[in-house]
Amino acid sequence: MTLLVPNAAEDVMLQNILNKTAPQNQTLKLFKNNITPAETDTEATYTEADFTGYVPIALTGASWTITPGNPTSAAAAEQTFTSTAVQSQNVFGYYVVQTTSGKILWAERFTNGPYLVQNNGDLVKVTPQFTGE
Amino acid sequence: MSLVVVNAGEVSILELLFNKRAVFDTTLHLFTSNTTPSETDTFASYTEATYVGYSSLIITGTDWTITPGNPTQAVATQQVYTAGGPGLPETIFGYLICRGNPGHPLLWAERFTNGPYTLLQAGDAIKITPKFTGE
Numbered sequence: 707m708t709l710l711v712p713n714a715a716e717d718v719m720l721q722n723i724l725n726k727t728a729p730q731n732q733t734l735k736l737f738k739n740n741i742t743p744a745e746t747d748t749e750a751t752y753t754e755a756d757f758t759g760y761v762p763i764a765l766t767g768a769s770w771t772i773t774p775g776n777p778t779s780a781a782a783a784e785q786t787f788t789s790t791a792v793q794s795q796n797v798f799g800y801y802v803v804q805t806t807s808g809k810i811l812w813a814e815r816f817t818n819g820p821y822l823v824q825n826n827g828d829l830v831k832v833t834p835q836f837t838g839e
Numbered sequence: 840m841s842l843v844v845v846n847a848g849e850v851s852i853l854e855l856l857f858n859k860r861a862v863f864d865t866t867l868h869l870f871t872s873n874t875t876p877s878e879t880d881t882f883a884s885y886t887e888a889t890y891v892g893y894s895s896l897i898i899t900g901t902d903w904t905i906t907p908g909n910p911t912q913a914v915a916t917q918q919v920y921t922a923g924g925p926g927l928p929e930t931i932f933g934y935l936i937c938r939g940n941p942g943h944p945l946l947w948a949e950r951f952t953n954g955p956y957t958l959l960q961a962g963d964a965i966k967i968t969p970k971f972t973g974e
Contacts, residue, residue, distance in 0.1 A: 716911035716973035722856055724865065724913055724971070725900035729858045745909050767859035776878050778849035780857055811856075836857075838849035 709814035709836070710743035718809050730804040732765040732811060734785055734834060736797045740820070743799070743813040752801050752813065757823045759790030764805060765834065782834040789828040796820040800832050812836070841949070842971070843876035848946035851938055866943060867896045867918055867969060868935040873955075876933070876948035885935060885948070890958060892923025897939060898969065915969040922958040930957045934967055947971075 711719070721727040736755035744751075754762070769782045787797075799815035821830055844852070854860035872886035887895075902915045922929075933950035937943035956965055 711973070713907050713909050713911055717905055717907040719856055720903075720905050720911060720913045720971065720973055721900075722862075723852055724898075724903040724905070725862050726903055726905065727900075728862055729855055731858050765857075767854075767857055770853075770857040770859060772850055772853050772857070772859070774846050774850045776846055778846055778853060780853045836853065838844070838853055 709812045710745070710747075711812045712743070712747040712810060713745050714748050714809065715811045718804065718807075718811065730806045731767065732802050733805045734763040734765055734800060734802055734832060736760065736787055736800050736830060736832075737813070738795055738797055740796075740798055742815055743801075747810065747813060749801070749803055749808055749810040752810075755787075755795060755797050755823075757789055757791075757793050757795040757797075759788050761787070763787070765802070778838040780836045780838075784831050784833045787830040787832075789823045789826060791826050793824060795823045797823060797830055800834075802834065842947045843878065843880070843949070844947040845876070845880045845945050846878050847881055847944060851944060851946060864900065864939040865898045865946065866937045866939045867898055867967065868937060868943065869893065869920060869931045869965065870933055870935055870948075871929055871931060873932055875950055880945060880948060882935065882937060882943040882945045884945075888920075888929060888931060890922055890926035890929045892921060893926075895937075895943075896920075898936075911973040913971045917966050917968045920965045920967075922961055922963045924961045927961070927963075928957050928959045930955045931965055934969075936969060
C-alpha cells in the first residue's frame with residue numbers, strides 16, 4: 707500500500723521545514739503487529755520486529771538521493787534485514803522514525819505481505835522512497 | 840488560489856527533511872508580475888515589488904505556530920507591508936516564500952485569490968498571514 711504520513715509526523719515535518727526544530731537522521735524499522743497505518747498513529751502504534759538478527763537500520767542524509775521533477779522524489783538504497791536463526795515471525799511493514807527523538811515520520815504496510823521470517827538467512831529488503839507532490 | 844510548492848521547493852524541503860541540508864529561515868516577498876504560480880517556477884519567474892519602503896520580510900521558526908491535526912497546519916504571525924511615498928501606484932498579485940539564502944530559492948508561491956491589490960499612496964498596507972497545510 708501507499709506509505710502514510712500520520713498527523714504527528716506532519717507536525718514534525720512542518721517544524722523541520724519552518725525551522726522550529728532541527729531535522730535529524732532517520733531509522734528504518736520493521737513492524738510485526740498486524741495493523742494498517744492511519745493518520746492518528748504515533749511511533750507507539752507500531753510493535754517493532756525482534757526476530758533474531760533483526761537490527762534497525764540508520765539512514766543519514768547521505769543515504770538519500772533526491773530527484774527533482776513532478777513529482778520530486780527521495781529514494782534510499784535497498785536496505786536488508788537478515789534473520790540469523792530458525793524462528794517464526796511475521797513482519798507486516800516498515801516505519802521510519804527520527805533517530806534521536808524517536809518520533810514517527812511515516813509508515814507503510816507491505817502490499818503483498820506479511821513476510822514470514824523463519825529460516826536462518828531469510829531476508830527482508832526495503833527500498834525507502836518518499837515522493838513529494 | 841491555493842499555494843503552489845514549486846519543484847525546486849520540493850527538493851529543498853526533502854533535502855531538509857532528510858538531513859541533507861542545513862536549516863534555514865524563510866523570507867516573504869511580494870510580486871508585481873501578473874503570474875499564475877506553476878510547478879516549474881523559480882524566483883526569477885516573478886517580478887518583485889519595488890516601491891519605496893518595500894523589503895522582503897524574514898520569517899523565523901518562532902514566527903510559526905504549528906497545530907497538529909488532520910490536516911496539520913502551520914500559521915505565521917501576520918506580516919505587514921506598508922507603502923512609502925515614491926514608486927506608487929504599484930499592483931501586487933501575490934507573495935512568495937523563499938529560503939533565506941542568496942538568490943532567494945523559491946519554496947512556494949500564492950497568487951491572491953481576490954487580488955491584485957494596488958498600493959496607491961503612502962500608508963497603504965498589504966497584510967499577509969502565511970499558512971502552510973500538510974496533508
